[in-house]
Amino acid sequence: MDGGMDGGMDGAGSGGPGAPGALGPAPGASVTAAAAGGGRETEAPAIDAKPGSAWLGRRLEELPTPALAVSEATARRNAERMLERCRALGVRLRPHVKTHKTLEGAALATGGTRRGIAVSTLAEARFFAAGGFDDILYAYPLPAARLEECAALAQRLEAFQVLLDSPQGLALLRRRPLAPGKRWLVWLKLDCGNGRAGVRPTDPGALELARAIAEEAPAEVALVGVYAHCGDTYHCGSVPEVQAIARATTTAMLDFVATLRQAGVPCAQASVGSTPSCSHPVPEMAALTELHPGNYLFYDLQQTLLGSCRLEDVALRVLTRVVGHYRHRNQLLVDCGWAALSLHGQGRPPAAFAAVEGHPELRLVGLTQEHGQLEPAAGPLDFGRFPVGSVLALVPFHACATAAMHPVYYVHAQGTVVALWHPARGW
Amino acid sequence: MDGGMDGGMDGAGSGGPGAPGALGPAPGASVTAAAAGGGRETEAPAIDAKPGSAWLGRRLEELPTPALAVSEATARRNAERMLERCRALGVRLRPHVKTHKTLEGAALATGGTRRGIAVSTLAEARFFAAGGFDDILYAYPLPAARLEECAALAQRLEAFQVLLDSPQGLALLRRRPLAPGKRWLVWLKLDCGNGRAGVRPTDPGALELARAIAEEAPAEVALVGVYAHCGDTYHCGSVPEVQAIARATTTAMLDFVATLRQAGVPCAQASVGSTPSCSHPVPEMAALTELHPGNYLFYDLQQTLLGSCRLEDVALRVLTRVVGHYRHRNQLLVDCGWAALSLHGQGRPPAAFAAVEGHPELRLVGLTQEHGQLEPAAGPLDFGRFPVGSVLALVPFHACATAAMHPVYYVHAQGTVVALWHPARGW
Numbered sequence: 001m002d003g004g005m006d007g008g009m010d011g012a013g014s015g016g017p018g019a020p021g022a023l024g025p026a027p028g029a030s031v032t033a034a035a036a037g038g039g040r041e042t043e044a045p046a047i048d049a050k051p052g053s054a055w056l057g058r059r060l061e062e063l064p065t066p067a068l069a070v071s072e073a074t075a076r077r078n079a080e081r082m083l084e085r086c087r088a089l090g091v092r093l094r095p096h097v098k099t100h101k102t103l104e105g106a107a108l109a110t111g112g113t114r115r116g117i118a119v120s121t122l123a124e125a126r127f128f129a130a131g132g133f134d135d136i137l138y139a140y141p142l143p144a145a146r147l148e149e150c151a152a153l154a155q156r157l158e159a160f161q162v163l164l165d166s167p168q169g170l171a172l173l174r175r176r177p178l179a180p181g182k183r184w185l186v187w188l189k190l191d192c193g194n195g196r197a198g199v200r201p202t203d204p205g206a207l208e209l210a211r212a213i214a215e216e217a218p219a220e221v222a223l224v225g226v227y228a229h230c231g232d233t234y235h236c237g238s239v240p241e242v243q244a245i246a247r248a249t250t251t252a253m254l255d256f257v258a259t260l261r262q263a264g265v266p267c268a269q270a271s272v273g274s275t276p277s278c279s280h281p282v283p284e285m286a287a288l289t290e291l292h293p294g295n296y297l298f299y300d301l302q303q304t305l306l307g308s309c310r311l312e313d314v315a316l317r318v319l320t321r322v323v324g325h326y327r328h329r330n331q332l333l334v335d336c337g338w339a340a341l342s343l344h345g346q347g348r349p350p351a352a353f354a355a356v357e358g359h360p361e362l363r364l365v366g367l368t369q370e371h372g373q374l375e376p377a378a379g380p381l382d383f384g385r386f387p388v389g390s391v392l393a394l395v396p397f398h399a400c401a402t403a404a405m406h407p408v409y410y411v412h413a414q415g416t417v418v419a420l421w422h423p424a425r426g427w
Numbered sequence: 428m429d430g431g432m433d434g435g436m437d438g439a440g441s442g443g444p445g446a447p448g449a450l451g452p453a454p455g456a457s458v459t460a461a462a463a464g465g466g467r468e469t470e471a472p473a474i475d476a477k478p479g480s481a482w483l484g485r486r487l488e489e490l491p492t493p494a495l496a497v498s499e500a501t502a503r504r505n506a507e508r509m510l511e512r513c514r515a516l517g518v519r520l521r522p523h524v525k526t527h528k529t530l531e532g533a534a535l536a537t538g539g540t541r542r543g544i545a546v547s548t549l550a551e552a553r554f555f556a557a558g559g560f561d562d563i564l565y566a567y568p569l570p571a572a573r574l575e576e577c578a579a580l581a582q583r584l585e586a587f588q589v590l591l592d593s594p595q596g597l598a599l600l601r602r603r604p605l606a607p608g609k610r611w612l613v614w615l616k617l618d619c620g621n622g623r624a625g626v627r628p629t630d631p632g633a634l635e636l637a638r639a640i641a642e643e644a645p646a647e648v649a650l651v652g653v654y655a656h657c658g659d660t661y662h663c664g665s666v667p668e669v670q671a672i673a674r675a676t677t678t679a680m681l682d683f684v685a686t687l688r689q690a691g692v693p694c695a696q697a698s699v700g701s702t703p704s705c706s707h708p709v710p711e712m713a714a715l716t717e718l719h720p721g722n723y724l725f726y727d728l729q730q731t732l733l734g735s736c737r738l739e740d741v742a743l744r745v746l747t748r749v750v751g752h753y754r755h756r757n758q759l760l761v762d763c764g765w766a767a768l769s770l771h772g773q774g775r776p777p778a779a780f781a782a783v784e785g786h787p788e789l790r791l792v793g794l795t796q797e798h799g800q801l802e803p804a805a806g807p808l809d810f811g812r813f814p815v816g817s818v819l820a821l822v823p824f825h826a827c828a829t830a831a832m833h834p835v836y837y838v839h840a841q842g843t844v845v846a847l848w849h850p851a852r853g854w
Contacts, residue, residue, distance in 0.1 A: 144816040
């Protein structure tokens with residue numbers, strides 16, 4: 001059904017009698033009236049307050065919108081390709097799960113082993129531990145206030161691992177030894193140019209800290225490896241630029257490991273991550289022991305712009321419906337605002353927040369909490385192609401941010417809902 | 428505790444024997460070791476996977492971070508002031524609940540009546556209906572695909588009200604009459620300059636649509652009132668600018684109501700909203716019947732910049748802990764990223780994302796998923812004032828966006844947690 005705000009009215013009645021004074025009494029909260037006898041339409045299926053199993057087997061077009069849809073086949077293919085890429089390099093894949101935060105996504109990403117993941121919060125760590133995962137690296141500077149929670153996970157799992165980048169972090173662990181038979185398994189976070197957390201490998205303190213972790217109390221604390229995130233790849237304009245950063249990060253890390261070895265400090269593992277770098281790994285990365293990308297399971301518009309993937313590799317969409325035609329503004333209104341998409345991506349017009357699948361001529365030009373505004377890049381909008389109620393699929397700029405807005409992901413196979421994934425939330 | 432990444436190391440051990448080959452076997456997933464005999468620290472209290480009642484009675488500084496803290500006294504004062512402002516104007520307050528989405532917040536905002544709210548999603552509508560609220564206006568263009576859900580709410584509540592801005596919306600309601608004794612209670616959405624949803628009151632179709640709602644099937648459908656959001660106030664640079672928009676919106680709406688009256692179309696209610704306009708109402712607004720602001724219960728940094736409130740009126744904070752000192756960058760790292768704050772506010776440096784309470788010299792210069800980077804606006808950072816582990820309170824730029832990131836709000840009285848509010852989520 002087309003027809004807009006300014007479309008013709010059919011059969012508006014004549015002015016009735018009894019118009020009240022300005023804003024005088026009229027139908028309101030307590031008003032009731034005899035119902036008309038008009039026939040009921042066929043009832044829609046019962047709908048849960050929380051979208052649930054009622055949607056299994058339904059078509060995506062039937063879902064309430066906005067909704068996060070994930071292509072199972074695409075996510076599986078992304079998972080398999082990254083696993084294969086790591087096999088070819090001879091390194092292990094430790095998928096970071098912060099993008100999706102789901103048991104099902106992490107099962108795909110680990111090739112079904114449910115062993116060897118990185119998490120960004122303790123809520124994730126507990127969620128995945130409860131879901132049967134182990135070898136979980138809490139890839140975040142060890143927080144003093146959460147030490148007991150870390151200890152509980154370390155006692156419970158075979159290999160709950162922590163990360164630190166300061167002598168204070170080590171001192172924390174020393175104050176809270178684990179029960180007999182357990183040591184703190186520690187990764188040293190390196191900052192190889194990313195400029196966020198981590199000790200710089202060229203800092204004299206880095207070697208001293210690695211040595212202290214490895215040797216200060218070997219019955220209590222073990223140095224497992226070194227870990228770096230090359231998030232600086234997100235500022236690149238091309239794959240060669242990404243690869244230059246990946247190479248620099250890898251080289252800096254391996255140089256540091258060699259320095260450690262020369263100093264007699266054992267460091268068995270070296271792990272580098274970021275989806276841009278791991279999507280086009282450089283040969284030098286074969287000398288690492290692990291890669292830990294995360295976003296690649298879904299990919300997103302940003303990754304297509306970085307060259308990490310093609311548009312057909314992006315597994316997630318936000319489904320939205322047209323809720324209004326505004327011909328005087330040459331705009332459609334859709335029921336996806338920042339509450340369903342996030343505000344990530346602003347800085348990169350024209351692909352500001354999302355691409356509209358199948359409609360490269362459309363631009364998302366406005367986003368408030370529950371409203372999105374679409375208009376053509378040029379020329380008049382063909383409203384007839386976008387009836388009110390029709391479903392559009394948005395390719396989000398940043399999958400991590402968009403996924404974080406949704407309490408459920410609708411996973412589909414060729415447009416039929418085959419699973420519901422419920423992510424971990426909170427901290 | 429102070430001391431940074433580059434702080435001195437105390438007593439790093441000498442290089443041990445048996446260093447492995449490059450990344451050779453070393454402590455890893457399957458490693459176990461005899462525990463040292465170091466004494467345990469006092470145990471922290473048991474912590475639920477989901478923050479819950481265990482935190483009642485605790486101090487804010489004890490909470491796991493990041494955490495959303497709400498001052499009950501400030502929120503209550505904001506609620507009372509807005510109620511008083513509306514009483515003084517002689518209009519009703521219909522608080523919009525989309526900012527907080529909590530039963531407790533809406534109870535405060537309605538002065539305890541639990542009657543007369545606006546919601547932005549059907550998930551909110553159901554949540555508040557289940558929580559004992561009534562007279563709920565679903566202030567969103569009526570979505571065809573959700574008609575049955577609206578009908579269920581209309582049957583269940585005394586006054587579930589819908590909003591529309593097109594003949595198609597009315598046609599929808601006509602196809603699905605309610606049970607005997609119930610009419611669809613309809614508000615006509617006007618666009619008085621905001622440029623999002625709504626029919627322009629000067630559009631000939633507006634009068635025709637109002638008449639159709641009022642008269643086409645009076646036993647099935649009733650025109651309750653007209654509704655406008657003056658979201659354009661968010662682009663203002665001063666209170667007089669905000670008031671000029673509030674005046675223009677109000678005048679446009681009242682002119683339209685007068686036109687309706689002259690045409691014999693009863694329209695009992697006229698409702699205008701937006702926190703900037705309702706925080707400094709103009710006298711013309713006394714001729715309306717309702718105001719429907721929402722953000723004011725919490726307020727935020729953006730509202731202080733708009734002149735809607737003072738900093739001491741902002742009821743919410745994101746509590747975060749310092750997780751690292753990075754002296755070579757003159758930066759602190761904190762455990763609040765966009766996952767806890769949102770990315771709203773980017774466009775307004777230097778108050779880019781949030782203000783650091785009590786530390787106007789600090790700037791939040793970086794935000795990734797779980798990390799925030801703080802540095803002074805000028806000069807060297809006094810790291811001694813911000814020990815690792817110390818708690819900072821961030822005043823968010825946009826309360827609606829920040830609240831949307833949190834599964835629980837910690838409500839406090841003078842720094843002691845007195846309640847936990849759990850918001851509605853999803854659609």
